[in-house]
Amino acid sequence: MKKLSIFLLMLFITSASVNAEALTGGVSTVGLGNKVVDANTNKPIPNAQITLPKIQFSTKSDENGNFNLNANFNGETIMSVEKEGYKPFSLTINEQIAAKPMLLGIQKSEGKEVVIETEMLHLGDNNFSAGSANSSQFTLKAIGPFYTKAFKMSANTIGLKNFLVIGSIIGIDTAMARSMKQNSIRNAFSSPPEVYFNGTKIAEIHLNGDNQKIPLPNKLIRADQINEITIQTGKNLTQRAYVDYDDIEIMNLSIQTE
Ligand SMILES: [Ca+2]
Numbered sequence: 288m289k290k291l292s293i294f295l296l297m298l299f300i301t302s303a304s305v306n307a308e309a310l311t312g313g314v315s316t317v318g319l320g321n322k323v324v325d326a327n328t329n330k331p332i333p334n335a336q337i338t339l340p341k342i343q344f345s346t347k348s349d350e351n352g353n354f355n356l357n358a359n360f361n362g363e364t365i366m367s368v369e370k371e372g373y374k375p376f377s378l379t380i381n382e383q384i385a386a387k388p389m390l391l392g393i394q395k396s397e398g399k400e401v402v403i404e405t406e407m408l409h410l411g412d413n414n415f416s417a418g419s420a421n422s423s424q425f426t427l428k429a430i431g432p433f434y435t436k437a438f439k440m441s442a443n444t445i446g447l448k449n450f451l452v453i454g455s456i457i458g459i460d461t462a463m464a465r466s467m468k469q470n471s472i473r474n475a476f477s478s479p480p481e482v483y484f485n486g487t488k489i490a491e492i493h494l495n496g497d498n499q500k501i502p503l504p505n506k507l508i509r510a511d512q513i514n515e516i517t518i519q520t521g522k523n524l525t526q527r528a529y530v531d532y533d534d535i536e537i538m539n540l541s542i543q544t545e
Contacts, residue, residue, distance in 0.1 A: 326392030411534030454539025
């Protein structure tokens with residue numbers, strides 16, 4: 288057993304030095320060669336914070352916008368990029384995506400969006416199947432079946448188009464998510480998460496993905512007053528013995544006005 292561990296250790300050291308050589312030679316290897324740029328100008332963005340909340344990995348881009356993901360994770364995970372003056376950005380990645388160089392274009396904030404939440408949220412009950420979409424992802428304790436946030440909207444938003452933008456959402460186990468092969472559960476599926484704006488249901492979310500934009504009906508906006516967004520997760524429709532909420536994770540909520 289000891290011999291085996293020493294052998295494995297040697298193997299590890301050997302492969303690590305191969306990677307190091309590739310790096311100094313300027314060749315991209317696993318997790319290397321990623322860059323953050325301004326989506327409009329393509330100019331590199333230094334000092335952006337790149338985070339994988341699942342495994343509490345965090346790094347910053349260098350003066351040329353470059354960063355490495357020296358992180359181990361399995362399955363899909365949410366990666367977020369934060370930089371002052373820019374819109375919060377997140378992306379669902381997996382090992383295959385992370386193995387290739389990633390070019391991330393982030394957009395300058397125009398002051399037209401209201402950031403509602405930048406922390407990763409886990410809705411549900413921490414009871415989920417191993418085949419669930421992104422089940423290996425769940426490390427945060429569930430805050431319960433719903434999330435609510437109050438925020439102010441100015442009077443001029445009524446004449447414009449307004450959206451709730453969900454940066455990333457994973458773990459949804461609806462029939463549609465199953466048919467799109469977003470999970471590997473064979474015998475169960477859940478109702479979709481529902482979105483409420485000032486008490487009225489405005490959307491159902493059937494699929495996992497990034498940057499989902501949900502229109503906010505203008506007639507529901509309370510101008511210059513407190514407005515409220517609620518996201519309620521679905522229920523497992525094949526479990527009748529008890530209530531099993533669909534465990535999902537959400538990152539980066541904002542209201543955008545166009
Ligand atoms: Ca559950």
